[in-house]
Amino acid sequence: MNGKITFLGTGTSSGIPMLGCPCEVCTSSDPRDRRLRTSALVEYSGARIIIDAGPDFREQLLGTGITTADAILLTHAHMDHIGGLDEVRSFNYFLKKGFPIYCEKNVEEALRKVFYYAFDEPRYPGAPDFEMHRITASEKFSIGDAEIMPIRIMHGRLPILGYRLGALGYITDASFISEDSIRAFRGCSVLVISAVTLKPHPSHFRLEEALEAAGRIGPQRCYLTHISHRLGTYASLTRSLPEWVRPAYDGLEIEF
Secondary structure, three states: OOOEEEEEEOOOOOOOOOOOOOOOOOOOEEEEEHOOOOOEEEEEEOEEEOOOOOOHHHHHHHHHEEEEOOOEEEOOOHHHHHHHEEEEEEHHHHHHOOEEEEEOOOHHHHHHHHHHHHHOOOOOOOOOOOEEEEEOOOOOEEOEEEEOOOEEEOOOEEEEEEEEOOOOOOOOOOOOHHHHHHHHHHOEEEEEOOOOOOOOOOOOOEEEHHHHHHHHOOOOOEEEEOHEEEEEHHHHHHHHHHHHHHEEOOOOEEEE
């Protein structure tokens, strides 16, 4: 084992509980059924790397005691994955420098629109300072001693990124994974993969599809993330899964 993943959030774009929803999941008293928007902290080869920073980012960091990190990796530019990036200004204040953000060209372009004030010149006092690093699918890069492979996956018609960090594979918001990308994930001992619902969805794996993709990759252990209330409670979902697959939950820590 040379790494650890901490699940900062494991819910879909609406989170759980979903506002106004009276279902058994949204009203559950099991803390594992309370899900913030999907994000994770990966500690690997001496680096502390956050994957995605949605609207719950500040709450997630405060809840886990994280005061700094080495970088943020972005999978894509939907608001449930970038909406908390303004909080980077706290890192800027204490580190006295820009904070590294790694993403594809189209994601950087979206950030420049959504967080326009962070890129204005002259810089607005107190605005977040993003140190942008552009990455490309299938081209490895390093953060310190941590080697990372961005891997192409599809989110509906939108090309996005999954990541391979040593023995960890991380996939969220997927609806299709090519055979080349399946091969790139093979050999990981721990796989994180999204499963939103039981029924077909236009831009996300349903549970059956996520399990089929995970089976093709063949990890020792698999954890589901980006879970909606439509998958049922943590307890009922766990009972329906094979032994090597478990639902992740907020705060779960797994070594790989």
